Amino acid sequence: MNTISFTQLPGRPSCKVYHKPGQEKLTLKNVFDEAQNILIVGHQNPDGDAVGSTQALYRYLKISGKNASVIYPNGCARNLLWMDTDHKVRNFANHPEEVKRMVEECDLLCVLDFNRLGRTEALAPVLRSKQVRRIMIDHHLEPAWDDFDLGFSDTTVSSTCELLYHVFQAELDPARIDVHTAECLYAGISTDTGSFSYSCAHKELFSAIADLISKGLDTVKVHQRIFDNFSESRTRLLGCCLGERLMVKPEFHTAYMYLSDAELRKYNYQSGDTEGIVNYGLSIAGIRFAAFFTQREGRVRMSFRSQGGIDVNIFAKEYFNGGGHKNAAGGMSTEPLEAVLAKFEAVLPQFYKEHIEPHLLPEDFE
Numbered sequence: 001m002n003t004i005s006f007t008q009l010p011g012r013p014s015c016k017v018y019h020k021p022g023q024e025k026l027t028l029k030n031v032f033d034e035a036q037n038i039l040i041v042g043h044q045n046p047d048g049d050a051v052g053s054t055q056a057l058y059r060y061l062k063i064s065g066k067n068a069s070v071i072y073p074n075g076c077a078r079n080l081l082w083m084d085t086d087h088k089v090r091n092f093a094n095h096p097e098e099v100k101r102m103v104e105e106c107d108l109l110c111v112l113d114f115n116r117l118g119r120t121e122a123l124a125p126v127l128r129s130k131q132v133r134r135i136m137i138d139h140h141l142e143p144a145w146d147d148f149d150l151g152f153s154d155t156t157v158s159s160t161c162e163l164l165y166h167v168f169q170a171e172l173d174p175a176r177i178d179v180h181t182a183e184c185l186y187a188g189i190s191t192d193t194g195s196f197s198y199s200c201a202h203k204e205l206f207s208a209i210a211d212l213i214s215k216g217l218d219t220v221k222v223h224q225r226i227f228d229n230f231s232e233s234r235t236r237l238l239g240c241c242l243g244e245r246l247m248v249k250p251e252f253h254t255a256y257m258y259l260s261d262a263e264l265r266k267y268n269y270q271s272g273d274t275e276g277i278v279n280y281g282l283s284i285a286g287i288r289f290a291a292f293f294t295q296r297e298g299r300v301r302m303s304f305r306s307q308g309g310i311d312v313n314i315f316a317k318e319y320f321n322g323g324g325h326k327n328a329a330g331g332m333s334t335e336p337l338e339a340v341l342a343k344f345e346a347v348l349p350q351f352y353k354e355h356i357e358p359h360l361l362p363e364d365f366e
């Protein structure tokens with residue numbers, strides 16, 4: 001068996017740096033210097049961290065005089081579009097031929113906020129077919145190292161945007177971070193931490209934000225653009241979830257919500273409208289595991305969030321073809337919504353019995 005060896009990002013021992021065997025001399029700076037046409041890729045259903053990190057790197061490369069573009073497998077939420085100031089982002093679902101041509105013409109692929117090409121779903125075969133250097137910068141568990149020539153992986157950071165900030169410091173030229181780059185980095189950090197409510201209790205994150213503020217970042221402005229920018233129908237959709245679709249299982253410290261495709265249509269669902277809704281489950285006293293199910297395009301997508309020792313990465317992997325982080329993960333099923341919900345309730349006792357020791361449940365904060 002081949003063992004993979006890693007180096008560390010200077011100054012950050014928690015960030016593993018991977019080099020494909022034989023390519024140990026590659027540095028991020030050299031790779032960018034040698035590339036003419038850089039394509040930056042986000043994951044399926046790009047969230048605030050995906051859009052923030054890809055747009056921040058795009059901006060940095062543009063300021064560095066590089067020709068760069070950003071693509072996503074499908075569209076992002078309306079409240080994230082302000083980050084694409086050049087209106088150059090293309091998504092594969094709406095512009096398949098144009099995106100194929102962009103992949104064909106690039107000489108470097110950079111993937112951010114995911115760590116295996118499969119996360120781009122329908123776009124993955126297009127990316128795989130292009131023989132070109134691939135770079136990965138990400139904070140999720142278990143990267144598919146073989147997919148990349150050079151990889152930066154730190155699972156202790158709040159977000160890919162936080163990691164990208166550290167990569168700028170250690171490997172690139174932080175003086176080129178301008179106000180807009182700072183805004184994009186902050187957008188990813190604030191969304192991936194649920195507005196600084198989880199994964200954010202480390203001083204390095206706040207030092208980074210202090211530095212971004214010194215570059216002109218207005219945190220209030222970014223917060224309003226992202227969190228106070230929903231459509232009326234999205235707010236009513238949230239009301240439907242909380243009022244009519246909330247199930248609480250106190251014996252398992254669990255709450256879940258679900259939406260069928262009929263309900264999504266009723267509330268004029270737009271991409272990104274269900275982002276963050278899962279977290280409301282955790283706002284109930286005593287609830288440590290929250291799940292959210294949406295039925296769309298013949299699939300049920302799931303978001304899992306937890307607190308403390310409840311490992312939803314294990315849960316998502318074991319029962320719902322998914323994964324992610326210990327306290328935030330996702331899953332997918334092609335079964336009908338009713339069957340998925342029934343399975344969820346059925347596997348809870350088993351999951352608790354096998355994976356949750358009573359002492360791992362965090363104490364109530366009363």
Ligand SMILES: [Mn+2]
Binds near residue numbers: 160
């Ligand atoms: Mn992220």
